Amino acid sequence: MKVATPRVMMNLRLCIVGLLLVDMSATPAFAQDYVIMGAAAGSSTVTGFPNIEDGFGSFSAYDRSFTGGVRVALGDVDGDGWVDLITAAGPGGGPHVKVFKHGVAELLASFYAYSPSFTGGVFVAAGDVDGDGRADIITGAGAGGGPHVNVFSGKDLSVLASFYAYNPAFTGGVHVAAGDINGDGHADIITGAGPGGGPHVNVFSGKDLSVLANFFAYAPVFNGGVFVASGDFDADGLADIVTGAGPGGGPHVRILSGANLSQLASFYAYDPAFTGGVSVGVWYNWFFPERPDRPQLITGAGPGGGPHVQIFSPDLKYLNHSFYAFVPSFTGGVFVASLPGISAAIRIRSVANATFTVGAPGTFQATAAGGAGSVTFTERGALPPGVTFTQVAENAALLAGTPGAGTAGIYSLSVTATDGNGRSDTQDFTLVVR
Numbered sequence: 364m365k366v367a368t369p370r371v372m373m374n375l376r377l378c379i380v381g382l383l384l385v386d387m388s389a390t391p392a393f394a395q396d397y398v399i400m401g402a403a404a405g406s407s408t409v410t411g412f413p414n415i416e417d418g419f420g421s422f423s424a425y426d427r428s429f430t431g432g433v434r435v436a437l438g439d440v441d442g443d444g445w446v447d448l449i450t451a452a453g454p455g456g457g458p459h460v461k462v463f464k465h466g467v468a469e470l471l472a473s474f475y476a477y478s479p480s481f482t483g484g485v486f487v488a489a490g491d492v493d494g495d496g497r498a499d500i501i502t503g504a505g506a507g508g509g510p511h512v513n514v515f516s517g518k519d520l521s522v523l524a525s526f527y528a529y530n531p532a533f534t535g536g537v538h539v540a541a542g543d544i545n546g547d548g549h550a551d552i553i554t555g556a557g558p559g560g561g562p563h564v565n566v567f568s569g570k571d572l573s574v575l576a577n578f579f580a581y582a583p584v585f586n587g588g589v590f591v592a593s594g595d596f597d598a599d600g601l602a603d604i605v606t607g608a609g610p611g612g613g614p615h616v617r618i619l620s621g622a623n624l625s626q627l628a629s630f631y632a633y634d635p636a637f638t639g640g641v642s643v644g645v646w647y648n649w650f651f652p653e654r655p656d657r658p659q660l661i662t663g664a665g666p667g668g669g670p671h672v673q674i675f676s677p678d679l680k681y682l683n684h685s686f687y688a689f690v691p692s693f694t695g696g697v698f699v700a701s702l703p704g705i706s707a708a709i710r711i712r713s714v715a716n717a718t719f720t721v722g723a724p725g726t727f728q729a730t731a732a733g734g735a736g737s738v739t740f741t742e743r744g745a746l747p748p749g750v751t752f753t754q755v756a757e758n759a760a761l762l763a764g765t766p767g768a769g770t771a772g773i774y775s776l777s778v779t780a781t782d783g784n785g786r787s788d789t790q791d792f793t794l795v796v797r
Contacts, residue, residue, distance in 0.1 A: 438489025438498025490541025490550025542593025
């Protein structure tokens with residue numbers, strides 16, 4: 364597959380956003396559709412790119428004097444239906460992870476992923492590993508530590524899993540990502556070896572840590588490491604694996620089928636002569652004119668190039684956006700965050716109850732995420748006269764109407780969402796009419 368490969372220092376197609384020099388005392392609000400980026404080195408600045416021009420600004424996730432960089436991820440940690448921002452300190456700082464609540468400056472969590480004395484930095488990802496509807500926090504130790512992966516519950520930060528992705532004697536660190544590769548409703552853990560090891564990618568089952576896949580993303584002799592991300596690019600309902608070559612190699616991006624590891628795409632995101640590596644992420648732009656559940660690939664140039672970020676269309680045929688995350692003179696590299704996408708397993712995401720009032724119009728929207736193809740909603744159980752249940756979108760149905768006189772009471776219903784492959788999720792639902 365051929366994709367346009369503009370140079371790292373190309374002219375901006377859109378605009379420079381989130382200048383590195385912005386000084387903010389609190390975390391700015393960010394929306395569901397923001398691309399989030401962190402400085403790979405030289406700063407602890409986090410910035411965002413919106414698809415609506417209301418600005419994001421920048422902020423320092425850690426002390427402004429810290430120059431080890433910051434790794435970023437996105438996930439609905441608190442289970443409110445909106446993505447939260449997760450940051451992890453780079454080399455030189457303690458293995459400090461923070462979680463910021465969506466839309467506000469509130470700090471949801473702050474903890475050390477490893478021993479506080481470890482200063483090799485932390486890589487971070489998010490995905491619903493335990494299947495409880497919240498994003499869990501996945502960390503990988505940076506260079507200097509063993510390839511140690513921890514998984515922390517989004518609910519209470521308890522340790523769900525702790526293991527070495529490669530030989531414990533390997534000290535190059537480990538990159539992490541999450542995606543439901545096998546369609547069992549649990550985010551699987553994708554790891555890429557850090558510099559010093561071959562470009563080795565492993566996929567571990569989120570359910571039982573069994574190895575689902577094991578391969579070299581590039582020539583085994585390449586020892587620059589490999590970045591990883593995940594998204595369903597071939598629309599088969601299973602997450603695919605995205606790799607980006609680490610420093611020392613060209614900015615080579617590959618996308619491999621989660622179903623059988625066949626190659627879906629292979630191209631250079633920047634000038635092939637650039638050897639700073641390329642970080643990779645996945646974005647789901649809910650306002651994109653094509654299907655909003657299709658992933659868009661994000662790439663960030665590694666150290667040595669301009670802070671160049673690109674966002675490719677879901678079919679990878681053209682660039683949707685191309686811009687600098689920080690001031691053009693910044694050469695520390697860019698980390699791009701992945702926005703968790705549609706899970707392979709379909710799930711009803713809306714709450715399981717609603718309250719209407721006799722004689723007053725009421726509405727409640729049932730929503731689902733995941734699956735393949737269009738979602739069909741069905742409802743079982745007697746509704747009060749004047750209230751109907753109607754499909755209103757590909758992934759939503761509306762309970763609406765005005766309950767008539769004498770209909771007050773509790774109605775026990777059952778709502779089922781079924782995807783195009785026949786997989787379904789059923790929710791016991793309670794409608795209270797006052």
